[in-house]
Amino acid sequence: MTVQEPIARPVAAPGPAVPKTAAATARPGSIILTRHGEPALSRKCLITARQYKDWWGKYEVGGLLAGQTPPAELVAAAEGAGAIYASTRQRAQETAAAVSAGREVMSDALFIEAPLPPPRLPDFIKLSPRWWGVVSRIWWRLSDRHHQEETHREAKVRADVAARKLIERAEAGQDVLVLAHGYFNHMVGKRLKANGWSLVHNQGFKYWSQRRYERR
Numbered sequence: 001m002t003v004q005e006p007i008a009r010p011v012a013a014p015g016p017a018v019p020k021t022a023a024a025t026a027r028p029g030s031i032i033l034t035r036h037g038e039p040a041l042s043r044k045c046l047i048t049a050r051q052y053k054d055w056w057g058k059y060e061v062g063g064l065l066a067g068q069t070p071p072a073e074l075v076a077a078a079e080g081a082g083a084i085y086a087s088t089r090q091r092a093q094e095t096a097a098a099v100s101a102g103r104e105v106m107s108d109a110l111f112i113e114a115p116l117p118p119p120r121l122p123d124f125i126k127l128s129p130r131w132w133g134v135v136s137r138i139w140w141r142l143s144d145r146h147h148q149e150e151t152h153r154e155a156k157v158r159a160d161v162a163a164r165k166l167i168e169r170a171e172a173g174q175d176v177l178v179l180a181h182g183y184f185n186h187m188v189g190k191r192l193k194a195n196g197w198s199l200v201h202n203q204g205f206k207y208w209s210q211r212r213y214e215r216r
Helices: 020-024 049-061 072-080 090-100 129-142 152-170 182-194
Strands: 031-035 083-086 176-180 197-202 210-215
Touching: 031 072, 031 152, 031 182, 049 129, 072 090, 072 210, 083 090, 090 176, 152 176, 152 182, 176 182, 182 197, 182 210
Parallel strands: 031 176, 083 176
Antiparallel strands: 031 210, 197 210
16 A cells, blocks of 8 residues: 655655556565585594484584685675575574675574484494484484474474565565575475475585575
């Protein structure tokens, strides 16, 4: 609904009106899902499943390894974005600070990583955190026994909510940058595709990587 200003109010002469049809047909912006930088916590160790649970707890609250420089392409994406979101995890927050150049970053727990509860395996089985991550992700997807953590089905619902939130912002014509986590970004990307968005630029899942989606 258009609200008219009182005629007697002294205001500058308005510019030409923008037809509603032009606003309605504005091309949506891109949605850029980015993984955080490299965390400080080392993966160079062999640990049991129980120890991995503790390791993951430390990983979730830790920040980035010092001395990293964000890629110029990512900094440029942040400069061109109309909106920047970040997971509330410390590693995502520090990534956002490194690329946003002091611009507003909207912190949102909606974008935190999907959990990685390990299966209960005997202590003689020892793997690196990287391989425990693989085992735990498979276990998390196939089992509902997650010790009261978010299930795969619940995370899929969250990813759908996140995707719709980003689509709504991008449809206003702004590029939207998200600084979050590898697997949950993947889940959000699947929901974007289901809603008609295409992956047009793919840097994979390495640290600082971008996956750009556009509506075709």
